[in-house]
Amino acid sequence: MSKALVIGASRGIGLEFVRQYRAAGAQVVATARSEEGLARLRELGASALRLDVADTASAAGLAWQIDGHQFDEVVIVAGVYGPRIAGLQTPSEADFDAVMHTNVLGPMRVLPQLSEALAPGARLAIISSRMGSIGLRSSGSGWLYRASKAAVNSVLKDASLLLQDQAICISLHPGWVRTEMGGEGADIDVATSVAGMRTVLATLKPAHNGGFFNYDGQALAW
Numbered sequence: 001m002s003k004a005l006v007i008g009a010s011r012g013i014g015l016e017f018v019r020q021y022r023a024a025g026a027q028v029v030a031t032a033r034s035e036e037g038l039a040r041l042r043e044l045g046a047s048a049l050r051l052d053v054a055d056t057a058s059a060a061g062l063a064w065q066i067d068g069h070q071f072d073e074v075v076i077v078a079g080v081y082g083p084r085i086a087g088l089q090t091p092s093e094a095d096f097d098a099v100m101h102t103n104v105l106g107p108m109r110v111l112p113q114l115s116e117a118l119a120p121g122a123r124l125a126i127i128s129s130r131m132g133s134i135g136l137r138s139s140g141s142g143w144l145y146r147a148s149k150a151a152v153n154s155v156l157k158d159a160s161l162l163l164q165d166q167a168i169c170i171s172l173h174p175g176w177v178r179t180e181m182g183g184e185g186a187d188i189d190v191a192t193s194v195a196g197m198r199t200v201l202a203t204l205k206p207a208h209n210g211g212f213f214n215y216d217g218q219a220l221a222w
């Protein structure tokens with residue numbers, strides 16, 4: 001694997017993707033929206049681009065920033081959880097907009113700008129969540145975040161059909177991971193999660209296009 005693009009890499013899972021790609025000798029282009037995030041990426045030897053997927057002008061500039069690149073792997077990681085909603089509580093419009101904007105509109109802004117930047121046989125993943133699965137759902141908590149991840153799974157499915165001649169596209173659940181979002185009590189560390197997802201990406205076949213997978217490679221119900 002020679003060149004990777006990681007969207008939303010200032011910390012957590014995205015930053016670990018950059019760390020592991022660099023350790024494997026890959027060239028990496030990665031995005032962050034803060035100075036601190038950009039500095040962390042440069043320290044790892046990545047080309048750092050400023051990108052806020054929730055900002056129209058910032059997100060629209062991606063295509064020209066990656067002009068001339070051909071990526072073998074693309075991982076769209078940027079995401080927010082939003083408010084901790086326990087039961088049937090209507091989120092505020094501001095919370096709804098913030099979560100949907102980042103988790104759903106963000107990938108819908110990024111994906112159309114990638115078609116010229118995919119190397120033959122490229123592999124692309126959106127980091128979704130098992131919480132977005134409707135088939136596996138046994139709790140109703142966190143319905144705003146869940147709705148956003150169910151929606152982005154639909155976005156991925158369409159992208160997998162529209163880009164099928166250019167890339168194998170999948171939705172990935174990273175596990176419950178010890179990051180700022182996952183919290184200290186989560187199941188696995190970020191290195192284990194990302195190592196698993198990199199193995200899933202590296203072993204993808206065309207038949208996997210449009211699938212939803214756990215970080216250990218297990219297929220998940222939509």
Ligand code: NDP
Nearest residue numbers: 010011012013052053054078079129176177179180181182
């Ligand atoms: P973190 O909260 O640790 O990191 C979130 C990342 O997303 C940061 O790099 C953040 O950048 C970036 N981000 C947020 N909003 C934007 C934006 N508008 N534009 C660009 N970047 C943005 O979370 P994780 O690393 O744990 O999560 C990464 C992904 O994995 C998310 O999509 C999350 O939903 C998903 N996930 C995580 C799980 C877990 O257990 N941790 C479980 C299931 C799914 P900044 O530093 O600028 O805020």
